Amino acid sequence: MSGTPGFLSLRGLERRYGTVNAVDVVDLDIGRSEIFALLGPSGCGKSTLLRMLAGLEGIDAGTIHLDGELLNAQPAHRRPVNMMFQAYALFPHLTVADNVAFGLRQLGMETARLRARVEEMLALVRMSDYAARRPQQLSGGQQQRVALARSLARAPKLLLLDEPMAALDRQLRVEMQRELREILRSIEITCVIVTHDRDEAMTMADRIGLMQQGRLVQVGSPEAVYDRPRTRFAAEFLGPVNLLDGVAESADRVRLGDRLLPTAGAAPGARITVAVRPEDIDLHLAPPAHGQALAGTLVGIDYMGAHRVLEIEVPGLPRLSVIVSGSAQKTPPPGTAVWLDWWPEDAVVLEETS
Amino acid sequence: MPETPARPWGRWLVIGIPLVWLSLFFLLPFGIVLKISLSEAAVAIPPVQPWFGVEGQWLSATFEHFRLLVSDTLYLSAYLSSLRIATVSTVLCLLVGFPLALGLARAAPRWQGILLLLVIIPSWTSLLIRVYAWMGILGNTGVINNMLLALGLIDQPLVMLRTDFAVYVGIVYAYLPFMVLPLYATLVRIDPALLEAAADLGATAPTVFLRVVLPLATGGIIAGSMLVFIPAIGEFVIPELLGGADTLMIGRVLWQEFFNNRAWPLAAAVAVVLLAVLLAPLWLFHHQQSRSLELER
Incomplete structure (x- = not known):
């Protein structure tokens, strides 16, 4: 300002x-x-x-x-x-x-x-x-x-x-x-x-x-x-976003399905909604070592020129959008198993859970 | 070979119908009037001498009636008086009609249709009947005088009927819709944001009116004024019924020459000169219309 x-x-x-x-x-x-x-x-x-x-x-x-x-x-x-x-x-x-x-x-x-x-x-x-x-x-x-x-x-x-x-x-x-x-x-x-x-x-x-x-x-x-x-x-008004409902395990962990994903500033035990921007989600083609990534399947790809929007289905959660940039050759074909995670500050706890 | 499209035919029809209409019902009658105005008067039926076939002369056309119009001051003062009455009536119509049209244009859209209808409905009654009604209102024992006498505001009836005042009332009353409708049509199209923008830029309400509303309504003002002025100048019924003996209007003169004096050529000359007088405002009207069309493009 x-x-x-x-x-x-x-x-x-x-x-x-x-x-x-x-x-x-x-x-x-x-x-x-x-x-x-x-x-x-x-x-x-x-x-x-x-x-x-x-x-x-x-x-x-x-x-x-x-x-x-x-x-x-x-x-x-x-x-x-x-x-x-x-x-x-x-x-x-x-x-x-x-x-x-x-x-x-x-x-x-x-x-x-x-x-x-x-x-x-x-x-x-x-x-x-x-x-x-x-x-x-x-x-x-x-x-x-x-x-x-x-x-x-x-x-x-x-x-x-x-x-x-x-x-x-x-x-x-x-x-x-x-x-x-x-x-x-x-x-x-x-x-x-x-x-x-x-x-x-x-x-x-x-x-x-x-x-x-x-x-x-x-x-x-x-x-x-x-x-x-x-x-x-x-x-939602400021741009595409993934809204995920879960329960806060601790101040910095939210349970989504059977996995614990990072977040920040949650009240332990509360039902919360976290917002994750598609470009903040990290896509892995093999399960990361920490074992707490969402496992899903790549179901659709939208080519948008400079970047691509991937649609990923994770059991028990709404369909997620992930934006990836870089070379198009690296994009896996639909049907590929993928793992998703993000940095704690990228999963924002929203005030309302509805 | 492809068939020629029927389009040129349609185009000729569109231009042709009004052309035929105008030739048949305007140009031809006008030609006859013009011819009569240039003919000698005669004691005959019709009271006009033919142009050809009069013994001793091969053509008996004459400008004598036009010469009379210029030399006899009666006609000149009748024209001037008509111009004055029509001008004053037009200004009065504008003064009354503008606020009315502005009110209509600013009314809630669901009311506008009904209010417009209220403006038009009186003209569904014959003009003659409405003028007679004004005689009943303005007369010495009319509604206004009776009321004022009963209230004790006056002890003698006001003389309103058979004066120029009554003529103005009658003309303004009869022609007001012709002023209000074109004004309304232009005012309703003024974007309200323009008025807000003017206020935002520091203009007070009177300035907004003078600098924005009035200039943007010019087309409607000219159209409405012409629609009042042109018929008012030749008006006959209203001055005849509401005017006094000294209310001189060219329409009355024309009537008297034609019916009372059976002076057809003179009456025709009066009509031809009237048309010539009206050409100037008509040209102005046309000029404004094409200019506003250009502006909108």
Whole structure:
């Protein structure tokens, strides 16, 4: 994490629609110049939370402080917050330059300074050559750059990005993610990104806040949330995972079927679920010397280019996925007997066992 | 050899039917009106001299009626008065219709259909009956005056009927749906995110309206204004029934020349000039339509 904690500070934030809590008691601190991603499935409340920050959505309880200032009562047009909208919401009747100038005009900025600022912003997103065009004459990627320039023009204290890549096709997305991240880093702006795409969140953000049913269920760096998910939902949402139910024999051993596999931080005697990422499982073609590996049969292979996903059946357990990389010739054929184990810290004990 | 596809036939049909329709029901009658306007008047049935076959002259066409339109100030002031009444009515329709259309466009989608129907339903009744109803409302012993008298707010009835005021009321009332419907159609298509984006960029509600809603509604404003202005300028029934003796409108003049004075050529000339006057707004309307189509592409 970079910057000072609490530049943006949310306390007990709530938004209710009838009996449903769209945003349910959210507490969160975001540091200055931090890029924070709100990640979650559609309907989890992440967009509502973002709109509450922008002032486009009411607040039923709780507070929002930005740079020490209470935002609750400030209407959207007075907040030092700007948003890049999902489909960009560029004004179709204005040129690119006038779109970028729109927010500056509301500040009553004098013409010469306004022009200089517009040029500066268009240069930042490398769109100077398109100043006289209309938004509908631009490609999706170009529209995104203009939208970014427009939302940065007023130099907001907080930038909000609502699904910034949703309107782009897959190839362009990866390219723009990198570019957007570079721009945001270069101007050191505090930023909240809403996305349902875990790759986007992990690529762009310093920290991720995972949301489920209006609640912030886990907050941490992309590595932390990926490697140490706290719940089944977190484990599954951040990527492919093997979820295995067993009984903790000791703090660092879990009984799966008739074998004891390594884990870390379990309460002895408890029924637990451990989450193991497919790439963290070690595949052996002969039983390891310690004798506590899961014995199974290779039943399927998916070739994914750089790596392969092996499906392995272990009696008494759900089918496991194992990712192996390296030379394709080394992959054994289906039907081969294999043994699986992992390092203790790779088998994360989840909070819920259901 | 492969058969020629039937497509060209269909295309000709699509272009041909409106072409035939327009030629038969617009160009041909207009040609007849134009011819009458250039003919000498006559005491005959119809009261027009033929172009050919009059003794001594091989062609008896004349511009005398058009010359009269320019020289007699009655016609000029009737045109100007019609333009004024139509313009004021259009502006009033816009002022009343815009908030109405905005309300419709912002209403919950399940209500929009019903509300739109409420806008349209009055026009299912004959215009004549609705204008008579306004006579009952605005008259000296009408609903409004009776109510105000009963409340003691006035001791003499307000003279509303047979004034320009009544004409404005009648025109705005009758043509409001033609303003509201195109406005609604453009306003409902404005992405609400644009309004939020404007507010997010620091625009107050009035600024959002002026800088975003209004420019994006230009197409609807022009379409609605034309749909009100063009028929209003030639309106006859409303000024005849609600207007006073001094309410001068070109539609009334045309009626009087045609039926009372049996001056067909003069009436025809009035109609031809009216059409020429309307060509300017029609061209503007067309220009705007093709421009907005271009913008959307």
